[in-house]
Amino acid sequence: MGKPGGYRRGEQQPAAIEPVARICVDVPLAHLDRPFDYLVPDKYAEDAVPGCRVRVRFAGQLVDGYILERVAESGHQGKLAYLERVTSPEPVLSPEILSLARAVADRYAGTLIDVLRLAIPPRHARAEAAEPRAAAPPPEPPDPAGWARYPRGGAFLEALRGARPAHAVWQALPGEDWPARLAEAAAQVAAAGRGAVLVVPDHRDLARVHAACVRVLGEAGVVALAADLGPSERYKRWLAVRRGAVKVVVGTRAAAFAPVADPGLVAVWDDGDDLHADQRMPYPHTRDVLMLRAHASGAALLVAGFARTAEAALLVRTGWAHExxxxxxxxxAVAPRVTSIGEDDRQEERDAAARAARLPSVAFAAAREALAAGLPVLVQVPRRGYVPALACGGCRAPARCRRCSGPLALPAGGEDVPRPAACRWCGAAEAGFSCPACGSRRLRFVVVGAKRTAEELGRAFPGFPVRTSGADEVLSEVPAKPALVVATPGAEPFVPQGYGAALLLDGWAMLARSDLRAGEEALRRWLTAAALVRGAAEGGRVVVIADSSLPVVQALVRWDPVWHAETELDARTELGFPPAVRIATVDGTPAAVNEFLDGLTLPPSAQILGPVTLETRGQEEERERALIRTPRTDGRALATALHDAVAARTARKEPDLVRVRLDPLELL
Incomplete structure (x- = not known):
């Protein structure tokens, strides 16, 4: 072990038993990503337990740390410093979470301490000293009838009862009371004395799942963990889990690391939501964290949602999970009727402007019928600010580079000054574009974005209230009364009895995004909204304003996200996109990126694309991005190479920062 900084006070005596503590110090430098040995003073012999927080002197400064283990001897040949004090004897870092944090750090080329910051909340002394929460009694096994609609649902619950490590990808039916199904699955493992971790994207989903768990497990049987609880309440609930008083945890992203003892089930809802990707180093994704946890602990894994990501499809295809x-x-029997503009030629004869109109006649008719029946109508409007992209001028397919299949875009100023398109991945100019789908040589500049439609709808449907749900104010629930609810994707309010209709506007605003996951994300958002609508037998209608010939629209009309995910996975495998490969992005100044790439020792299969210039605002310093991709079999080698290169830079104290991300949701 390396020699820690500091000094040794001669009056102190080391502990008689296992006097050496191996400590993870809170220093965010990659070249210091290893434990350091310190002597444990005799006065802290009982309190300095593995997993507790301590203060140590490192390089002349007092820093926090966690004791990883106590040993009898150190491998360091020099003198060891004493740890300064035990901040708290509470063992907040369990062996399972330590092992998980190390695995996550290794997968994402990060450091252990960065992951521990995500996994363990800050200490709150008052909450720690409060009366411990009484342990909740095991619940009764729940009624499995809700899962009986799925041919393999009963078998999955049986695996949970038998403590078998089942891995499943669950495609929820439209209108499904999915919070209740997750609560029933958690109750199955809790009844057997094991724990469960349920992770959802946002606070609205959290409230629904927590309420469902309370109905099945009781108030004392579940805790909700979220960042907006406040430091004291959050730490109090987290401690109740760590001390074993509560077996079931529901929470947002960080809850994936909840210290549940003997986990029997870990589940993630809507794994395609970008809220599951942490924006702090090392940028882990909830789905991958739970996969690592399930693999290491023997817990069952459930990846659930109305849609299916290519990553989930890969789990099924490889046999690691069953669907x-x-x-x-x-x-x-339960799906609403879905109509797309352009699906019926006679529809266009009745409405010549159906393809271009923002609200064509079929959408007005669906809304009028639902309002007349006394039901609310959901209007989904894409967010503003999508990155402009280039598409084929003939068939509107996204324009891709013929060298690396990256997205084509115009350089800065390209809207006014004639310039050839360029790849946003490898930077190569594309002066002779030819669409592989239709052969057209024309490019179309797609300006995407959506205007707010609340005022337009108010004029079109006088006498009915118009409510909005978006960034400024997100509604959790609206009553089942006639109203127009305009919502941005992900902000659709819940209606207990279901909407009468849903209008999915401006399909091109999502499909034309310069993003690898544009089609997958559009279908996910459409299905999430459409699942809130009543079934066709009750008059439920969904109208999507998009070309019905597109595969993603066909998947929505047929309600077949499984087919779309498999098709998407096939296409990405052929083109060399995630999840068929692992991709890393390297961002920084041009000099820093080039130096970083020169110092990399990559596996032979690795391919470097770029670097290309990133768009900057104002007077910011010029920045570039390089992509590195490699087969999944060499993913671990890629992560190790990236970590070593970052460590070499921090050891040299390079002034220019380089940001490294593995498997980011957005490449450019």
Missing amino acids: IVGAREQLR
Whole structure:
């Protein structure tokens, strides 16, 4: 072990038993990502337990740390410093979470201490000293009838009861009371004395799942963990889990690390939501964290949602997970009727401007019918500010580079000054574009974004209230009364009895995004909104303003996200996109990026794309991005190479920062 900084006071005596503590110090430097040995003073012999917080002197400064283990001897040949004090004897870092944090750091080329910052909340002394929470009694096994609609649902619950490490990808049926199903799955493992971790994207989903768990497990049987609780309440609830008083945890992203003892189930809802990707180093994704946790602990894993990501499809294709999907007759019984503009030629004859109009006649008709029936209508409007992209001028397919299949875009100022398109991944100019789908040589500049439609709808439907749900104010729930609810994707309010209709506007605003996941993300958002609508038997209608010939629109009309995910996975495998490969992005100044790439020792299979210039605002310093991709079999080698290169830079105290991300949701 390396020699820690500091000094040794001669009057202190080391502990008689296991006097050496191996400590992870809170220093965010990659070249110091290893434990350091310190002597434990005799006065802290009982309190300095593995997993507790301590203060040590490192390089002349007092820093925090965690004791990883106590040993009898140190491998360091020099003198060891004493740890300064034990901040708290509470063992907040369990062996399982330590192992998980190390695995996450290794997967994402990060450091252990960065992951521990995500996993362990800050200490709150008053909460720590409060009366411990009484342990909740095991619940009764829940009624499995809700899962009986799925052919493999009963088998999954049986695996949970038998403590078998089942891995499943669950495709929820439209209109499904998914919070209740997750609560029932958690109750199955809690009844057997094991723990469960349920992770959802945001606070609205958290409130619904927590309420469902309370109904099944009781108030004392579950805790909700979220960042907006406040430091005292959050730490109090987290301690109740760490001390074993509560077996079931529901929470947002950081809850994936909840210290549940003997986990029997870890589950993530809507894994395609970008809120599951942490924006702090080392940028882990909830789905991958739970996969690592399930693999290491033997817990069951459930990846659930109305849609399916290519990553989830890969789990099924490789046999690592089995799918839980409803039978087609069940789907037809509960799904709303979905119509896309352009689906029926006679529809265009009745409305010549149907393809271009923002609200064509079929959408007005669906809204009028729902309002007349006394039901609310959901209007989904894409967010503003998508990055402009280039598409084929003939068939509107996204324009891609013929060298690396990256997205084509115009350089800065390209809207006014004629310039050839360039790849945003490898930077190569594309002066002779030819669409591989239709052969057209024309490019179309797609300006995407959506205007607010609340005023337009108010004029079109006088006498009915118009409510909005978006960034400024997100509504959790609206009553089942006639109203127009305009919402941005992800902010759709819940209606207990279901909407009468949903209008999905400006499909091109999402489909034309210069993003690898544009189609997948559009379908996910559409399905999430459409799942809130009543079934076709009750008059439920969904109208999507998009070309019905597009595969993603066909998947929505047929309600077949499984087919779309498999098709998407096939296309990404052929083009060399995630999840078929692992990709890293390297961002920084041009000099820093080039120096970083020169110092990399990559596996032979690795391919470097770029670097290309990133768009900057104002007078910011010029920045570039390089992409590095490699087969999944060499993913660990890529992560190790990136970590070593970052460590070499921090050891040299390079002034220019370089940001490294593995498997980011957005490449450019």
